[in-house]
Amino acid sequence: MFAAENGLKGDPRLQGISEAIRVVPHFPKPGIMFQDITTLLLDHKAFKDTVDIFVDRYRDMDISVVAGVEARGFMFGPAIALAIGAKFVPLRKPRKLPGEVISEAYELEYGTDCLEMHVGAVEPGERAIVIDDLVATGGTLSAAIRLLERSEAEVVECACVIGLREVKVMACLLHCISDSAGSMASHFTSSWSRARLRIAVEYSSLSNGYAQAQADLAAKKDDG
Template sequence: MDKMREILLIYRGSTGVATIPKRKPMSIVHMASSNVDNTDDRISRISSSIRVIPNFPKPGIMFQDITTLLLVPKAFKDTIDLFVERYKDKNINVVAGVETRGFIFGPPIALAIGAKFAPMRKPKKLPEEVISEEYSLEYGTDKIEMHAGVVHPVERAVVVDDLIATGGP
């Protein structure tokens, strides 16, 4: 399998419009900045739609909050379009999305390029036989699992997630 890991810069959702915040709002320093491809104005629109929250979930982490990107349909669509443009003619059979935020971006990319979508889930969520891999996070370790046999050796897969922090060990 030819593996590629595709990342944006992107977060896990808040709990909806009607909820009352349980903790003090944190100070927001800025929206994300971009240092890639200044010729495509979609990149700056995407960057400026991502909220950066310092010291969440713990001191020293600059949390890149993609929930704000999801509130801007044009920026969300631009995000999907950029990936679709990159992968549409590459004979990709499988888009694998990393839980949780890869579940937001992976499916629309898969549909647009005519690939199947395979969820890569946190441990013990999938009911059938799995293949699994342990990895390090910027703030902890985790393991990811996928149903065995959903990707065949001859297939080409793109792994979609929102962001690389440590990129693993």
């Protein structure tokens, strides 16, 4: 599921990628350690290494659809799609796509949202991957999977640059309530999620301030 378990352990590219991701504490609200991939995009080597890791993985897997999640999946998905000879399908936030769409709502670490996909963008039987910058609770990826599966595509794998540690916790927690959790959670409680979630960097912030930010937050709570 994580880098150490999906063949990337020891990959010399990972440290540079991890170091290029900035952590912004308390954005967009207190307690959120925001993983900012815009600094990764400024670093040509780290950006290319990130794309290459996924291209290496998917180039010979007969993938014809790379579905990217708005907004940050759009920054990695097209480069991967071009390199592996697949089409890019944008999964967009509500009311952005002009044609007929199907929609899926989901919950976020901070709020709720909805993803939409154009009807006809994907043909039944196509093999797809979903790309995003980060997985936290897995709600966004679950909505993306549901959109593709409603169009009868086969979702081979989801790929993210960053996996927050919470995703492991969520998988464990949701496993206990999977019968009542509904479809949003079900993909991330199943063996599917463990086998088919590829993450380059487990938690980018180990080297760039997460511990300090957590300590700041704890101190603030003690004061207040």
